[in-house]
Amino acid sequence: MVSTNAGRSRRGRPDPPESDDHGREPDPDADPESVARRVALNRLSVAPQTRAQLDAAMARKGVPEEVRDSVLDRFADVGLVDDPAYARAWVESRHTGRGLARRALGYELRKRGVEPKVADEAVETVDPEQEEATARALVAARLPSTRRLDPVARTRRLAGMLARKGYPPGLAFRVVREALESDGVDGMDLPEDFLAD
Numbered sequence: 001m002v003s004t005n006a007g008r009s010r011r012g013r014p015d016p017p018e019s020d021d022h023g024r025e026p027d028p029d030a031d032p033e034s035v036a037r038r039v040a041l042n043r044l045s046v047a048p049q050t051r052a053q054l055d056a057a058m059a060r061k062g063v064p065e066e067v068r069d070s071v072l073d074r075f076a077d078v079g080l081v082d083d084p085a086y087a088r089a090w091v092e093s094r095h096t097g098r099g100l101a102r103r104a105l106g107y108e109l110r111k112r113g114v115e116p117k118v119a120d121e122a123v124e125t126v127d128p129e130q131e132e133a134t135a136r137a138l139v140a141a142r143l144p145s146t147r148r149l150d151p152v153a154r155t156r157r158l159a160g161m162l163a164r165k166g167y168p169p170g171l172a173f174r175v176v177r178e179a180l181e182s183d184g185v186d187g188m189d190l191p192e193d194f195l196a197d
Helices: 032-046 051-060 065-077 083-098 102-111 116-123 128-146 151-164 169-182
Strands: none
Touching: 032 051, 032 065, 051 065, 083 102, 083 116, 083 128, 102 116, 128 151, 128 169, 151 169
8 A cells, every 4th residue: 555645744744845944945046155154154043063063954955065165164264163162162061061971072072073183182171080070979969869779779870870971980880889888888788890990
């Protein structure tokens, strides 16, 4: 049986026409450079963007590669596109606000199209002592909500939280072990592999 729902959404309504970032239908006769500038400015008016993010948005609008490169180079020349500044701000915001570790920060930056060298330089602004202090603060904030659990479950819950935020296992387990011991959990109640550094 052939479906007759082509061009319709799951609820049976007609699919909206392809449009630019502000709901207007794309003009098939528009100058590609104008389209590229409009796409970039619309996206930058909402939030900072990496060069790769803007390039992908322009490509989705059918802007040829040479036009995308030209417009992005011009935007970089005037400071509207600055991946190193974006990366530094991203690292500061995500480490301070969400408590992400350096590994997770680097991964997120590369996923957004930031060059690995630029991402690594931005991530290096978070020193190991600062990363450990953030891990301790995260565990201290979550520790009271685990008090009704047995020591093994508390360990898993707290170490898992740190792992999801990109903290290395050795650091995560050490910070959790110290927090649990200061909370009155006897080290003998913890799993053997957890006690080793």
